[in-house]
Amino acid sequence: MSSIFDQGLARNPANFASLSPLSLLRRVERVYPDLPAVIHGRQRYSWRETARRCRQLASALARRGVARGDTVAVMAPNTPAIFEAHFGVPMTGAVLNALNIRLDPNREILVIDVADPEGPGGDCIGSIEYDAFIAEGDPHHPIELPHDEWDAIALNYTSGTTGNPKGVVYHHRGAYLNAMSNIIAWQMPNHPVYLWTLPMFHCNGWCFPWTLAALGGTSVCLRSVSAESIFSAIADHGITHFCGAPIVLNLLVNANDSERREFKHSVHVMTAAAPPPPSVLSAMENDGFKMTHVYGLTETYGPAVICAWQPAWDPLPESERADIKSRQGVPYPMLEDVQILDPKDMAPVPDDAGTIGEAMFKGNIVMKGYLKNSRATTEAFAGGWFHSGDLGVMHPDQYIQLKDRSKDIIISGGENISSIEVEDALYRHPDVLEAAVVAKPDRHWGETPCAFVSLKDGADISAEDIITFCRDHLAHYKAPKHVVFGALPKTSTGKIQKFKLREQAEKL
């Protein structure tokens, strides 16, 4: 139905542009050309240099025939090359496929080596080195936006916590909107100094390469994540912001004095992935970090839900604040909605903080779909919501809290046991470094909780000590029946691989 407000008022080049992160590169090149963009060891690039290198990368790729609909894969740790790929690849119309560095490339394709002077060395397997490759390119190659903002910008394979990876497709519109959402959600000022603890190959670094262009910020690369390297970067580069899984936080709170460095400025930390144990959140705040808890999936461009802080929570005791902060929360600024629904009838569960349902998402920062997998795409979007596979509850204040992945819930004697709740109890034990709980098949109970625990250096406790501790802190039926000590298997992004533990538990 057309109205007078539509007549003669169509889109034109003056009043419409595709939403795309590429606009952000063009703007930062104009506005902040002399500010530092990327620091990697002795390499330093200003935004003028970074924009030139991105233009050259796009030009060199285009000259090799790369065009709209093609895929350019990048397998690199956090280095200037992968940062530049986030702009240079989409500038050709192609799709960036940032690969986990632990994969094994084995195809007949053009391979460009990144000979990183900060790296460990090693053989080159490609036909040309990255700097030589981009030197082929025109430094004045234009930054052109896609004709359609729905065009794909990135392809990200979900990490292997399930052992069944799918190719998640992002579009320019969503990447742009979540890059801007990060700023508003985290209340980021101009010119943050951002430390790359999170791999850029993981959900495009939660869209932060683009966020940093929007703010004229500095990326400090980090090849290897350790407590010492993080504290050094904070002290030496004045890091103001970084993102990290709870595993990274764990490294920091358990660092010894020789690994620590003093800092007096505010360091803002965004954490996600597994729900962070309240005890770890408390310890981080005590060490001077300002914690923000977010939640999302590869399918939601990284963070899409935030535990938005309420001024009324400021005066609460620290442990209560940490408990509240461990909830996942409310929609990110540009996510339309997140609800806890019953997947059977898609009805919202009661907001009683107890009834379990599935976390479902809706909005512009939900993926385009799964590549060449229409069955998985249709299932994921059934009923007009994205089904996360994560189980949780709705609090009366409309904050969601995850209780488990649907496959991680333990059903013992007909009762649901949240593996997260048992893990939170384990993390409160002073000798526990890391913990994960999975279901172990049981003839009598159906399933029982089985705990995998790694201990801090010098700790000497028994499985019985752990079980007793849990029975003191949980309803008895929730305490683990078995405890296994040892290092936990993880993905390269630091997520614990529960499917491997589940296999182990079956064989016990």
Next chain:
Amino acid sequence: MSSIFDQGLARNPANFASLSPLSLLRRVERVYPDLPAVIHGRQRYSWRETARRCRQLASALARRGVARGDTVAVMAPNTPAIFEAHFGVPMTGAVLNALNIRLDPNREILVIDVADPEGPGGDCIGSIEYDAFIAEGDPHHPIELPHDEWDAIALNYTSGTTGNPKGVVYHHRGAYLNAMSNIIAWQMPNHPVYLWTLPMFHCNGWCFPWTLAALGGTSVCLRSVSAESIFSAIADHGITHFCGAPIVLNLLVNANDSERREFKHSVHVMTAAAPPPPSVLSAMENDGFKMTHVYGLTETYGPAVICAWQPAWDPLPESERADIKSRQGVPYPMLEDVQILDPKDMAPVPDDAGTIGEAMFKGNIVMKGYLKNSRATTEAFAGGWFHSGDLGVMHPDQYIQLKDRSKDIIISGGENISSIEVEDALYRHPDVLEAAVVAKPDRHWGETPCAFVSLKDGADISAEDIITFCRDHLAHYKAPKHVVFGALPKTSTGKIQKFKLREQAEKL
């Protein structure tokens, strides 16, 4: 050309939502229901209450038959009613037409009175009072987004500095994006306390009603703008942010001690409209205000260009900083581009800070077009850029600086004289309160500068004193040949009406 990244990956209700400021109301109602939304004298509404009132307004309007494509006009000073109209009217699909309160409504339509207890009283001309009207509405009326984000959300008549108003149409997409741009441009944190010095009927208050919903901020309404009322609000309500034309700044820097109140917190001020004289910017910073200079037009949803601050400017002397800050600057975070082009061939002028061209805009925060005025729309968008009618130069650092409206430039003996440059000189005179310079027709020179000046209380100087002062500070040919003392004619938004002065100058 379809690629594998398009196949089966279309929009669906889970991964696409129209960009609309209405989403922001839904989110703030969920996330910050108990925080204060609007304060107006003794009236106070939380975000829960404001959202409920907006739902009721939408419902009551819909029950009277208001639907997509209709126009709902609001004529109100800064009050809760006009704030609510920014959400309640578009929720029906209708277009908000916020009218200047100095217009005279004279049509056979349904009129709803806003009986403001903070107002001066007066006769009601309508058939129902606002609170009674919204009481008809359903407090649970759904917040639905438009099917198409290109749908009109607002109609704003350009203010009468030209005497030839046009109806500027905004769409949901642009209103949403500029509301978010305000946050990023001004580095706004959550929960600002915003003072409404700027009328909401002026470019929808530069999109700030929607910005405040995005941040869970508080609107403090101000019916009448005076130095005393602004200082009182800062001290009593802890105002953190406000916007104002240079005329408002002038009120503040010239306030006497009895009008001033002390404040210790940071107060951020965004100023636009006429380019603010550097002397006024300096005086504001000395009074403890943090100044941000933006530039835009009704056609660009309010601010669309910002004098983005460079860290390298921090150590400069204060007067140099004020000079720099009086430049208009670079694109707003979500504007695609602003350039100084030669309208004859649409080529960029040299970035030499001297060659004059026309400021032209491009991007998503440029209007949909002019209502029922296809000729003006086509002219405004000629060549793929929005033609602002403002003349300016491009600095080597790619910041634009306005020199004049195209019709305000004075051509004397073949030389262009910027009326703004002459006004800046006049503002440096300690006795000058306000100044405006226009062209006066002259048989010999073609045109000569004519100054209209209002003096501070108790000042006693002559036209010759003013002319001598200008000749000491400007090239002689730029000094005014005539000086007229008296109050300056202004629009209700505080813009000086130069077309009236031009008429006066012709008759001198």
